[in-house]
Amino acid sequence: MPRSFASLFSRKKSQTLAFKDYYTNWFNTLQKTLLPLIHKSLSSSSSQTLLYSYVDLLLHHFLSYYDALDSAATQGNLPELLYPSWRNSLEVPFLFLGDLHPYLFTNLVRSFLDEESEEEEEEDDDDSLDNRPWQVLMAWRNVCKNLMSQIEQIECGLRLMVPALIGRIKKVQSGFVGRIAEDRVAFERQSDEEIKGVIGEAMKEEMDDMVSVFVDANRLRKSVIAEIVGALSVYQAALFLEGLAQFLVGLRDREVLGELSRSKIPIS
Numbered sequence: 001m002p003r004s005f006a007s008l009f010s011r012k013k014s015q016t017l018a019f020k021d022y023y024t025n026w027f028n029t030l031q032k033t034l035l036p037l038i039h040k041s042l043s044s045s046s047s048q049t050l051l052y053s054y055v056d057l058l059l060h061h062f063l064s065y066y067d068a069l070d071s072a073a074t075q076g077n078l079p080e081l082l083y084p085s086w087r088n089s090l091e092v093p094f095l096f097l098g099d100l101h102p103y104l105f106t107n108l109v110r111s112f113l114d115e116e117s118e119e120e121e122e123e124d125d126d127d128s129l130d131n132r133p134w135q136v137l138m139a140w141r142n143v144c145k146n147l148m149s150q151i152e153q154i155e156c157g158l159r160l161m162v163p164a165l166i167g168r169i170k171k172v173q174s175g176f177v178g179r180i181a182e183d184r185v186a187f188e189r190q191s192d193e194e195i196k197g198v199i200g201e202a203m204k205e206e207m208d209d210m211v212s213v214f215v216d217a218n219r220l221r222k223s224v225i226a227e228i229v230g231a232l233s234v235y236q237a238a239l240f241l242e243g244l245a246q247f248l249v250g251l252r253d254r255e256v257l258g259e260l261s262r263s264k265i266p267i268s
Contacts, residue, residue, distance in 0.1 A: 020084075023065075026065055031245075035245045055229070055234060062244070063222055063226065070219070078214060082214065090252070094251070102158055105225055108244060108247070136235050150227075154228060225244075
């Protein structure tokens with residue numbers, strides 16, 4: 001959606017700033033509390049029950065974020081949520097309708113599966129994680145066909161849902177343009193205020209539809225994460241959520257951002 005459309009509406013800055021603060025607190029909890037917990041549990045001989053509890057905590061943390069994002073999705077907030085000012089230049093290329101592209105979640109699972117397949121064929125010289133319990137090291141070895149089938153079903157669903165969301169966006173935008181085109185003759189007989197009112201009403205309808213698309217995209221992200229974790233064993237789920245958390249934290253690595261800034265490498 002073009003940014004110029006958003007300027008027709010007053011933004012509720014207090015609410016968007018509140019969500020920005022929420023995200024900062026959410027990210028800090030992820031980075032400083034939950035990620036170290038799951039990492040320590042995977043690197044020690046913790047009980048499976050304890051690992052289950054940490055997986056539940058981390059999963060709930062991700063799902064609660066999308067619940068909060070849904071709650072913040074209003075006409076006034078939508079422009080800022082679609083183009084979040086709190087996202088840096090490393091994060092932006094991975095965004096789809098304001099947040100992480102759902103393909104990222106399935107690609108992460110695939111990376112674990114592909115990595116283990118390669119290790120079975122070729123000896124891996126990296127022993128940096130050899131101190132982890134054998135249940136963790138072997139979590140992705142000899143994956144059952146049922147899991148592969150479940151992951152493929154999730155991927156298949158995404159291949160249907162993502163284009164559908166894009167199609168809905170195009171339909172909303174074309175509908176707005178079409179309505180304005182239909183009224184262009186009437187504009188010649190109307191005052192500036194009347195024209196602004198017509199455009200504003202058309203934009204209001206578009207924003208209502210865009211809020212619906214935005215919320216559905218969040219629910220898709222949420223359901224994909226939940227379905228993936230639900231299909232995995234506790235060790236696989238812990239490694240998946242740890243990987244997702246590390247990915248998010250890595251995108252905010254100051255050293256990497258500083259290096260990109262100095263090299264002026266375009267990344268979007």
